[in-house]
Amino acid sequence: MEEYKGITGSEALIRALLAEDVDTIFGYPGGAIMPVFDKLYDFQQELRHILVRHEQGAVHAAQGYARACGRTGVVIVTSGPGATNVITGVADAMIDSTPLVVISGQVPANLLGTDAFQETDVVGITLPITKWSYQVRRPEDIAWAVARAFYIAGTGRPGPVVLDFTKTAQVGKIDFKYEKCSFIRSYTPIPTISEEKLNEAAELINKAKKPFMVYGQGVTLSHAEAELKAFLDKTGIPAAATLLGLSALPSDYKHYKGMLGMHGNIGPNVKTNECDVLIAIGMRFDDRVTGDVNKYARQAKIIHIDIDAAEIGKIIPVDVGILGDAKEVLTRLLPKVEQKEYNDWEDEFDKCAIVERARVIEYEVNPEKGDINMGEVIRCVSIVSHSDAIVVTDVGQNQMMGARYSTFAQTRSMITSGGLGTMGFGLPAAIGAKIACPERAVCFFSGDGGVQMSIQEFGTIMQEHCGVKIIILNNNWLGNVRQWQQMFFEERYSQTRMTNPDFMKISEAYGFKHRRVTRREDLKSAVVEMLADNDSPFVLEVCVIEDGMVFPMIPPGKGVTEIMLNAKEWF
Amino acid sequence: MEQETLFTVNVYSENQVGLLNQISIIFTRRNLNIWSLSVSASAIEGVHKFTIACRTTRRNIDAVVKQIEKRIDVLKAFYYTDDEIVYQEVALYKVQTDNILDSPDFEALIRRHNAQILEINRTFAVIQKTGQYSDTQMLYEDLNQYGVLQFARSGRVAITKSTIERVNQFLEMQERRELELNR
Numbered sequence A: 001m002e003e004y005k006g007i008t009g010s011e012a013l014i015r016a017l018l019a020e021d022v023d024t025i026f027g028y029p030g031g032a033i034m035p036v037f038d039k040l041y042d043f044q045q046e047l048r049h050i051l052v053r054h055e056q057g058a059v060h061a062a063q064g065y066a067r068a069c070g071r072t073g074v075v076i077v078t079s080g081p082g083a084t085n086v087i088t089g090v091a092d093a094m095i096d097s098t099p100l101v102v103i104s105g106q107v108p109a110n111l112l113g114t115d116a117f118q119e120t121d122v123v124g125i126t127l128p129i130t131k132w133s134y135q136v137r138r139p140e141d142i143a144w145a146v147a148r149a150f151y152i153a154g155t156g157r158p159g160p161v162v163l164d165f166t167k168t169a170q171v172g173k174i175d176f177k178y179e180k181c182s183f184i185r186s187y188t189p190i191p192t193i194s195e196e197k198l199n200e201a202a203e204l205i206n207k208a209k210k211p212f213m214v215y216g217q218g219v220t221l222s223h224a225e226a227e228l229k230a231f232l233d234k235t236g237i238p239a240a241a242t243l244l245g246l247s248a249l250p251s252d253y254k255h256y257k258g259m260l261g262m263h264g265n266i267g268p269n270v271k272t273n274e275c276d277v278l279i280a281i282g283m284r285f286d287d288r289v290t291g292d293v294n295k296y297a298r299q300a301k302i303i304h305i306d307i308d309a310a311e312i313g314k315i316i317p318v319d320v321g322i323l324g325d326a327k328e329v330l331t332r333l334l335p336k337v338e339q340k341e342y343n344d345w346e347d348e349f350d351k352c353a354i355v356e357r358a359r360v361i362e363y364e365v366n367p368e369k370g371d372i373n374m375g376e377v378i379r380c381v382s383i384v385s386h387s388d389a390i391v392v393t394d395v396g397q398n399q400m401m402g403a404r405y406s407t408f409a410q411t412r413s414m415i416t417s418g419g420l421g422t423m424g425f426g427l428p429a430a431i432g433a434k435i436a437c438p439e440r441a442v443c444f445f446s447g448d449g450g451v452q453m454s455i456q457e458f459g460t461i462m463q464e465h466c467g468v469k470i471i472i473l474n475n476n477w478l479g480n481v482r483q484w485q486q487m488f489f490e491e492r493y494s495q496t497r498m499t500n501p502d503f504m505k506i507s508e509a510y511g512f513k514h515r516r517v518t519r520r521e522d523l524k525s526a527v528v529e530m531l532a533d534n535d536s537p538f539v540l541e542v543c544v545i546e547d548g549m550v551f552p553m554i555p556p557g558k559g560v561t562e563i564m565l566n567a568k569e570w571f
Numbered sequence B: 001m002e003q004e005t006l007f008t009v010n011v012y013s014e015n016q017v018g019l020l021n022q023i024s025i026i027f028t029r030r031n032l033n034i035w036s037l038s039v040s041a042s043a044i045e046g047v048h049k050f051t052i053a054c055r056t057t058r059r060n061i062d063a064v065v066k067q068i069e070k071r072i073d074v075l076k077a078f079y080y081t082d083d084e085i086v087y088q089e090v091a092l093y094k095v096q097t098d099n100i101l102d103s104p105d106f107e108a109l110i111r112r113h114n115a116q117i118l119e120i121n122r123t124f125a126v127i128q129k130t131g132q133y134s135d136t137q138m139l140y141e142d143l144n145q146y147g148v149l150q151f152a153r154s155g156r157v158a159i160t161k162s163t164i165e166r167v168n169q170f171l172e173m174q175e176r177r178e179l180e181l182n183r
């Protein structure tokens, strides 16, 4: 790369971002980052800056961006409150392995540690919730720190990096030459795969009578979707996804059996405790997936494939742990496994699916009377969009329904806050996803509660002409909490009733097309209207049943086979 | 419940600001008490060494060590039980000179404990003892008949009994990897 003589640190930072092929950043200006924003003014052609309405929105938007297109999301905010406002998003990105580089302004280096105006110990605060966090004190360190930041954020198990950028580094002058980082002595992003472990795994798989594959976002992150499919095609093994694994395989793929976990499908949960070999790939046995770990897959030999050594054996003791990148592991495993079919075993999953359809799904998506259910709205959007939209959810019942009833044709089509369960995540994440993939429809499902946690981002949508489709599933409750209160807290509805604003008027104020649906017969035409024009934002408020419940459900603390079909009956 | 054991964790890291904090919060998160800690430059240039003693289950320490090693600036982390290492602590004791001068047994006591007198003046004497926890503790109890004014004990330092030096091997491997990348 060419050398720039005597440029400011701010310019160096921007040139470093360009060298990393960044073309979009999400941010919000303020005192301690003004030199950088000033320089951005000269680079408006090269760098699109999305001005959010709250810094939390900037990180979630960058997360949505990264998860939709696979590139590292970039955020620039000011010191103090700007930096503390990004914390929730950084923690969310850490637990959901999302590659981010977050740059926050910081007071001049000589004022560090003096409680200067808008000084916060950003590195101290973010250490436990970042893959790496570093304070840049001198302009000379910019090239090194930014290169490392992108390398660390985007390789291995991805995650957020925070660069705490002092004003001293922003305004100092340097001769600048950028080189991408490709090696850090103390960091091995892609571990070497043990041939011996591959052979052990293949032997277990080839001998299995009832093998079962569970996969997570690791498959998507390693771009291993095709390899996973090839593996399942050959071995005939049935597979199920975690919440974040959704859409890595198409919903109609023959060996795909549904979603795992608390509100997952019955077959995948029940069969976890009947399989003889459980192959887990790119997933981390979250407690929402396992339920009571003491009752989880005790009968099975367990093969765990993950790129992160700290995940193997963390929750579930494994028989074979394969440390490595999912794509490479699957590629090398493929020639070692035998071509097989497990028709009887797969039938068992399908039998569970029939029960689930009759006892749960039909009531949810095809009711004949009564108020509109969340599930039927989601199914309707999936049908009208031909399973081709990027689905973004907020957190709560809308999320679980969105996960259960959306169908997917392509990968990277489900964006949701998994590990942290952050309400307010969805709206800005949808903005980021739409900016990453403008040609795709982006449908965001939210509750009336969660949409109000980020509703200020309507301003960002307006300013950026961002064509996200916002579907507010309005039940006038904090529905998910209300469900728990009904089931586990003797119907004591403490602080879950919402008095809501008129969402149509709000939409109008921002100039969005909007429609409210209260009757079942209007739903389809409203969804068609919403999706007609891919480029304009649309708010669809659907007034749904107030006391709707998400089922099936494995109540907290129970094992994966202890499934409630409704408030009274167990599977 | 799995049995708890005293483990010694050795962490080798780059010399970066904030590493102690990064490592200690991994123990804090799991509510594990660090029993002793010592940090210093290692024999390898630019590499820092942390020696941490912690009482917990094998499963826990295994998870903690993996999480430590996951930190970007950590080169390697290992854990050992006491039989796999040679380890020592240093203890210093301050006693009043008057109390020991006339004592007929004092010298014998020092000799029996294999301790040393580092300094002695008109008002106080400083005694040093290296050994394991129980050794330094025993001397403390024996010295207390003269009244111990101050007592300080270091964290343990440890050396493994194994014949391979795993950090050196790791560093050599990484050097080869870097060469290959740059080729």
Ligand SMILES: Cc1ncc(C[n+]2csc(CCOP(=O)(O)OP(=O)(O)O)c2C)c(N)n1
Residues within 6 Å of the ligand: A394, A395, A396, A397, A398, A399, A421, A422, A423, A424, A446, A447, A448, A449, A450, A451, A473, A475, A477, A478, A479, A480, A481
């Ligand atoms: C930031 C944050 N605060 C609180 C919660 C706890 N919580 C989980 S779901 C939920 C209710 C969500 O209500 P709403 O947004 O209306 O969606 P619904 O469940 O009705 O679909 C709450 C409060 C959370 N997940 N995130």
